Structures are given as structure tokens and as C-alpha cells.
Amino acid sequence: MPDLELFFNPKSIAVVGASRTPGKIGYSILENLKITFKGKLYPINPQATEILGLNAYPSVLSVPEPIDLAVIATPAETVKNIVIECIKKKIKAAIIISSGFSEIGEKERELELKNISKGKIRIIGPNCVGIYQKGMDMLFFPRERLKRPADGFISHITQSGAVGSTLLDVIASEGVGIAKFVSIGNKVDVDEIELLDFLEKDVATRAIALYIETINRGKEFVDITKRVVKKKPIVVLKAGKTSKGQEAVLSHTGALAGPAEIYSAAFRQAGIIEAKNTEEMFDYSKALANQPPLADNRIAIVTDGGGYGILATDAAIQTGLELPQLSDSTIKTLKSFLPPHAIAKNPVDLTGDATTERYQQTLEAVFKDKNVSGVVIICLMQVPTITDGIIDVLRDCKMYGKPFVVCATGGSWVQERARKLEGWGVPVYDMPERAVKAMAALRDYGQILKRK
Numbered sequence: 001m002p003d004l005e006l007f008f009n010p011k012s013i014a015v016v017g018a019s020r021t022p023g024k025i026g027y028s029i030l031e032n033l034k035i036t037f038k039g040k041l042y043p044i045n046p047q048a049t050e051i052l053g054l055n056a057y058p059s060v061l062s063v064p065e066p067i068d069l070a071v072i073a074t075p076a077e078t079v080k081n082i083v084i085e086c087i088k089k090k091i092k093a094a095i096i097i098s099s100g101f102s103e104i105g106e107k108e109r110e111l112e113l114k115n116i117s118k119g120k121i122r123i124i125g126p127n128c129v130g131i132y133q134k135g136m137d138m139l140f141f142p143r144e145r146l147k148r149p150a151d152g153f154i155s156h157i158t159q160s161g162a163v164g165s166t167l168l169d170v171i172a173s174e175g176v177g178i179a180k181f182v183s184i185g186n187k188v189d190v191d192e193i194e195l196l197d198f199l200e201k202d203v204a205t206r207a208i209a210l211y212i213e214t215i216n217r218g219k220e221f222v223d224i225t226k227r228v229v230k231k232k233p234i235v236v237l238k239a240g241k242t243s244k245g246q247e248a249v250l251s252h253t254g255a256l257a258g259p260a261e262i263y264s265a266a267f268r269q270a271g272i273i274e275a276k277n278t279e280e281m282f283d284y285s286k287a288l289a290n291q292p293p294l295a296d297n298r299i300a301i302v303t304d305g306g307g308y309g310i311l312a313t314d315a316a317i318q319t320g321l322e323l324p325q326l327s328d329s330t331i332k333t334l335k336s337f338l339p340p341h342a343i344a345k346n347p348v349d350l351t352g353d354a355t356t357e358r359y360q361q362t363l364e365a366v367f368k369d370k371n372v373s374g375v376v377i378i379c380l381m382q383v384p385t386i387t388d389g390i391i392d393v394l395r396d397c398k399m400y401g402k403p404f405v406v407c408a409t410g411g412s413w414v415q416e417r418a419r420k421l422e423g424w425g426v427p428v429y430d431m432p433e434r435a436v437k438a439m440a441a442l443r444d445y446g447q448i449l450k451r452k
Helices: 025-036 076-088 107-117 161-173 192-200 218-228 243-253 260-270 278-290 306-318 328-337 356-367 390-400 412-423 432-451
Strands: 012-016 040-044 069-072 093-096 122-124 131-133 151-158 178-183 207-212 234-238 273-275 299-303 374-378 404-407
Touching: 012 025, 025 040, 069 076, 076 093, 076 107, 107 122, 151 161, 151 192, 151 278, 161 178, 161 278, 192 207, 192 218, 207 278, 218 260, 234 260, 234 278, 260 273, 273 278, 273 432, 278 432, 299 306, 299 356, 306 374, 306 432, 328 356, 356 374, 356 390, 374 390, 374 432, 390 404, 390 412, 404 432
Parallel strands: 012 040, 012 069, 069 093, 093 122, 151 178, 151 207, 207 234, 234 273, 299 374, 374 404
Antiparallel strands: 131 178
């Protein structure tokens, strides 16, 4: 059997259940693949000879050329026979979008699918939304309703298509990029363990975000993640931690969820960074994908808003970060150009008349301080004395080689500039607490690497 390469680099794709009707799932999948996929595309529909300008075929067996990957979006009761046809056609990989399996109690149907496919064809799904990456968009969401992210360095594995796809929309709207997005659904065959193994070797992936409801192979999961985190950080959000949540997992994917404490202990043992909610999963993964780990607990905070500096300081102490005293030479440098009303100690407060030049000079001095291992930069861009050049100043902080995150709070004007920074690999957060917690995640990964 081939590895997972055919799921991500197929030369030809058959869309089984392709539709001529806009608004249908089979239409959207084909349309989005036609826009993005450069290989051969075969719509499969026994009632059509042409769909979206492509020759259509009654079944995969009617296609004269070889097919690498089948995307199946037909009623659940038809899937078994379609998979049998795929096996006859010697198709080695299939993604089953269709629902109607163990998540609604149809366990026999899913078991039958598992048995007929074993050793003959690899399957992602059923009950999933498939894969999105550069050059291959098989999501069934119209592009005008769900934005697609640009290229980036985070890869997402999600057991829930709804959680994953809507997160993609948020990621895209904030200007954050992704490497790969994989929805695995009921995991009849390919699971998160095999995907983690694949992504470990994927050069485009720098950090992995994982939304999971159940893990069926616990020991293997811990073993593979222990290995992967030596090269790439993993952030996990485990759903189904309460008894009611566990009941919901059973009805969502047809699988039982275990006690939250057991999962959390396994994550700590494996070196995984656990997120408590979707916001943390997003915040941590974008920092980990774009910044080096924090070497120790020592950070500086630079702000032009005193209140935000206090909030960030509180958040830092609460997460176990330290605000060391700046060196005498740094303080002397800061006092040489800061006005008397500015505060030249950690946290550094440039006050409400801060300028772009003042930020540039301050950040240079603070980053070069040997007492400082990372910097949280709070920039309230609404200040009239700050020019658009601030985004270049913030981007150029990458040259110092120390991790940093930016907090920029505001409406559309600020968000437009934040998206530019995100496009350059600078993690931006709308609130100081989120920025500090992301820095703490960089600290956590630094500690994980030290003990490996």
C-alpha cells in the first residue's frame, strides 16, 4: 500500500457525486477543484455527460485513464459499491465526504466499509470535508461564503469539519496562512497518527494544530508525538471533556471519549501544548509556526498605552513569565532619547505621544538587552504620531532572532495593518492577554525541546 502521498499530491482526481446544480455539495467540490487543481479532473455522474465544461463519466470504471484519488460525495448507502468500483479501478486513495455512518448509529455500514477497503485502498473519512492546501481545494463551501487562507506554515488536522472549516475562514480573514488542512471525520482508516507522521516530513509545515474528539491508539499517539515535537510543535484542542461533551462526541463521530485528565496527562507526557479553546489553538499555533521558541521565562513588554502594559504584566505573571530588570546600559540608552514622561523600565511605556522612530529606537535597545529573551509589543496604532512606517519597524524585529508577538487593538484600519504583519509572519493579537499567552506557548515549547 502507498503512504499518504496520493492524498496530497495526486495527478488525477475523480469526483464521485459531481453535480450540475449550483448549491449542491457535489457541484461545489468540483468547482473548487477546477479552480485550484492543475491535474486531470473527472466528474462522475451517471446522469451527465458534461459538468462545468469537463467530460463526465457514469462511474470510475468508465474513465479510460488511471485515477490517483477519488472524492466521494454520494448518499451513504451507495458508498460501499463505489469503493468496490474504486478498488477494481486500482484507485489507491479515497476521501469520503458522505455522512450517514457511525455518527448516526450506522456502525455496521462503517465496519463493512472498513473491511472491504482494508489492504486495498486508503480512506480519509467518512463524514468529513476533505483536504485544503495550495493547488487543491476540495471543500464544499462556496468561496464567497468561506474565505481560503494564503500559503503559510501551520497544518491543521481536525476531527470536526465544522470546527476546522470555520477556523479556516477566521484564519483567512486575519491574514494568517496555512500549509495543509485535513478533515478526518470518523477515521475509518487514516487517522491523526498517520497524518502526524506524514506532516513531520512535510517541508511546508512548521507547526501542527490538532482538533480531536477521540484517540483510538493512545500509546502510538504518544510515541509519534514525542518524536514529532522534537522537530515541530503540536497544539491540541481536545473536545468532549465533560460528561455531556462525551455524549455529544458519541453522537458526532460514533466513538467514545475518555476522561479529560487522562488525555491531558498524555499530552504533557508527549510534549504537546494543550489549548483550552479554539481561540488558544489558533493563537498558539500561529506564534509557534512563525517564531523561535522562548529560551526561558524572561520577557520585556513595550507599549504606548499604560493600561495595556499593566494588563499584559498581570497576564505575564499569571502564566509564569518574568519581567526582568533591564540592564543599566539599556536604561541609559532609553533615557537618551525618550521624553521625561516616558517610563524607561520593564514594562517600557512610550506613552500616548509615541512616534514610529521612538518605537524603532526602543525596540532595538530592548531586543539587544541580554536580560531579555522575548518581547511583547503593544502598539496602539490609532495614535496620530505613529505613521504607517510602524509596520516595517515591527516586521524588522525578526532580525534580532528573539521571539516576539504584537498586540494591536482596533477596527478595520488597524486590522488592515495587522493582516500585512501576519502575511510577513508576525503574530498579531487584538488583546494583550492573548499576546502574552501566545508568548507563554513559545516558552512552553522551548522547555519541551530542552527535555527531549
